[in-house]
Amino acid sequence: MAEAQLCGLQDEFTCSECLGTLTDPVTIPCGHSFCLKCLTDCWDQSQECSCPQCRHTFTTRPELNRNTLLNEVIKKLKKTTLSSPPAPPSQNYACPGDVECDFCTGKKFRAVKSCLTCMASYCQIHLQPHYEGDALKHHKLVDPDRNLKEKLCEKHQKSLEIFCKTDDLCICMMCVVTGHKNHEMVELETEREDKEKQLGATLSDIKRGLEEREKTLKETRRTMEEMKVRGELSKRGEPNQK
Known part of the structure; x- marks a missing residue:
């Protein structure tokens, strides 16, 4: 029973950097866990220390100690996985x-949402901070969109949120105060x-027009058929029948 539960939780023990099962797992103050090597490499290549998952920034570099309990759980998970039939390829x-996903490194996961505030797309793992963090939970999430750059103002590189009726143009909030003062505007x-x-x-108007045309065409065809029949009867000298 316990082994089955561990298998079901395998995704919970995945490093969001390498997308593999955590190796020498370390847990940082914000609560997220990573492979020791993955996190060390990430911080060594950056000028600041921040969580790769929730982007929380630390003023001083936290000391990285292996999470012993998590490591033991993962060992049991790996043992259970090895003794179980091969799992199907990840979907x-x-x-x-x-x-x-814009935040996956290496082989990328499929994005499940795009954020119009961050102007980025996220897989299920990297999307979690938008549901958990107060700073991100008010961001506007939409279905995955590969054309996010088209929703940015070319001049200010801000998201297009306003429609200027005066200029018939989609604009950002910076445009509102810099070039569209006193214009008629509404939310996009x-x-x-x-x-x-x-x-x-x-x-609806086009559909009604097509229906009227179809009706007129049928009546015209019916009239032409009647005229044709009458013409043939006249040639035979037979009286026309109304």
């Missing part, structure tokens, strides 16, 4: 056509909903 890796989402309503009304 989380990004395939051609998928949106990749509001404008999108209005455009969808207008498009729906236009499509």
Whole structure:
């Protein structure tokens, strides 16, 4: 029973840096765990010490000590895995056509959400800080989007949040104060909903027009058939039948 539970928790013991099972696991003050080597390499290559998963920054570099309890649990997990039938290939890796996680290193996981505030895409593992941290939980998450750069203002590199009706243009908050003062503006989402309503009304008008044309065409064909029949009857000298 315990072994089965460990197998089910295998993803919980995955290092978000190498995406493999934790080796010599270390847990840092923010609560996240990594392979000792992965975290050491990450910090050695950076000018600041921050958690690769939640981005929490430490003023001084924390001392890294192996999490003995977690290491023992992982040993049991590996032993159970070796004695169990081979698991099917992971379904989380990004395939051609998928949106990749921007924070995975090496072989990338499939993104499950894109953040319009961070302008980045996240796999399930790297998305967790958006649900757990107060600083990120108000960010706007959408389905994975590979065209996030198109949603950035070319001038200020900020997300496009406002629609300027005066200039018929999507703009960022910096544009509002620098070049669109006193213009008529609405939130981008509001404008999108209005455009969808207008498009729906236009499509309904087109559909009614097509139905009217189809009706007129059928009546024209019926009239032409009647005229053809009458013409043939006249040639035969037979009285026309109404």
